[in-house]
Amino acid sequence: MPRExxxxxxxxxxxxxxxxxxxxxxxxxxDAEAGPWGDAAACVFLDxxxxxxVPRKARSFANIQRDSRVCCAVEDNVTGAxxxxxxxxxxxxxxxxxxxxxxAKRVASALDQIPDPVTGSPAxxxxxxxxxxxxxxxxxxxxIKRRFEM
Amino acid sequence: MADRSTIPDDAAQFMEDNxxxxxxxxxxxxxxxxxxxxxxxxxxxxxxMYAASVKAKNLGRDARICCxxxxxxxxxxxxxxxxxxxxxxxxxxxxxxxxVPVGLAWARNPGSQGSQEQPDVPPEDxxxxxxxxxxxxxxxxxxxxxxxxxxxxxxxxxxx
Numbered sequence: 001m002p003r004e005x006x007x008x009x010x011x012x013x014x015x016x017x018x019x020x021x022x023x024x025x026x027x028x029x030x031d032a033e034a035g036p037w038g039d040a041a042a043c044v045f046l047d048x049x050x051x052x053x054v055p056r057k058a059r060s061f062a063n064i065q066r067d068s069r070v071c072c073a074v075e076d077n078v079t080g081a082x083x084x085x086x087x088x089x090x091x092x093x094x095x096x097x098x099x100x101x102x103x104a105k106r107v108a109s110a111l112d113q114i115p116d117p118v119t120g121s122p123a124x125x126x127x128x129x130x131x132x133x134x135x136x137x138x139x140x141x142x143x144i145k146r147r148f149e150m
Numbered sequence: 151m152a153d154r155s156t157i158p159d160d161a162a163q164f165m166e167d168n169x170x171x172x173x174x175x176x177x178x179x180x181x182x183x184x185x186x187x188x189x190x191x192x193x194x195x196x197x198x199m200y201a202a203s204v205k206a207k208n209l210g211r212d213a214r215i216c217c218x219x220x221x222x223x224x225x226x227x228x229x230x231x232x233x234x235x236x237x238x239x240x241x242x243x244x245x246x247x248x249x250v251p252v253g254l255a256w257a258r259n260p261g262s263q264g265s266q267e268q269p270d271v272p273p274e275d276x277x278x279x280x281x282x283x284x285x286x287x288x289x290x291x292x293x294x295x296x297x298x299x300x301x302x303x304x305x306x307x308x309x310x
Contacts, residue, residue: 024223024228026184026220027184028174028182028184028216030181034180035214035216036174036175036214036215036234037174037182037216038172038174038184038216039218039304040218040228040230040304058308058309059308059309059310060308069181069182071174071181071182073172073186075186077170077186077222077223078223079222079224079225086186088186090183090184092177092181092182092183118228118230118304118305118308119305120227137183
């Protein structure tokens with residue numbers, strides 16, 4: 001029997017709209033033992049890529065220097081929302097630095113408006129990375145049709 | 151250095167007050183992934199998921215896990231706790247033991263407010279949405295207990 005999540009993924013347009021509303025993500029990286037590590041990061045979705053900023057003192061930054069495989073998870077679980085209102089996306093990919101100066105300037109300008117989630121302050125000495133959106137798991141629970149089946 | 155597997159009071163209180171959780175695990179190729187879900191803290195952190203889910207499969211391959219427990223997505227100021235450890239799938243007998251940690255009582259019966267009362271499991275033909283306990287008893291869902299290795303508020307652990 002097909003599982004419900006086969007029907008609840010966002011399409012590319014829905015995903016772009018959703019990611020465009022997000023400014024904070026949970027960042028997953030690999031620690032020195034190749035185990036999972038989690039952090040929170042400021043993020044912005046521009047021109048089909050997700051950009052996020054990590055303080056250079058953070059363990060996440062060191063992790064990315066060692067192994068650039070990351071994931072960024074965003075979820076729209078707001079106060080009082082019902083189960084069938086939740087949306088989310090998990091973006092997997094390789095964190096890469098932004099080499100194009102024009103793009104870097106635009107991204108920096110957008111991220112400058114977003115404080116670091118952990119400190120609540122503008123990031124000092126933050127490094128900006130991008131990941132593409134070609135390996136994404138997403139869900140929009142409003143699409144659940146087979147609610148009571150297992 | 152303080153023993154980071156000891157759960158600090160501020161992180162414990164935060165996790166008792168907030169259940170929104172992201173679990174970072176490893177995919178088959180060793181890359182990280184992060185799933186949003188509910189975390190139930192009380193004694194340890196407990197996670198309740200479908201046995202056939204990607205989350206459970208990831209933990210079955212590699213029990214290492216790092217959870218971020220956070221406040222609501224629309225909170226003015228982000229707050230979060232890091233709970234890194236190893237996950238263990240609990241056998242049904244342990245889940246439905248007479249006295250269980252508060253977090254497990256929550257996880258086996260999310261409507262219980264952490265009460266020790268055994269959850270009501272309706273017969274198969276009368277089951278309905280929200281029948282978490284029945285699904286656990288039937289093996290459709292599984293509860294994981296996370297043994298802590300490094301726990302604290304995110305601002306305390308973010309840097310080495």
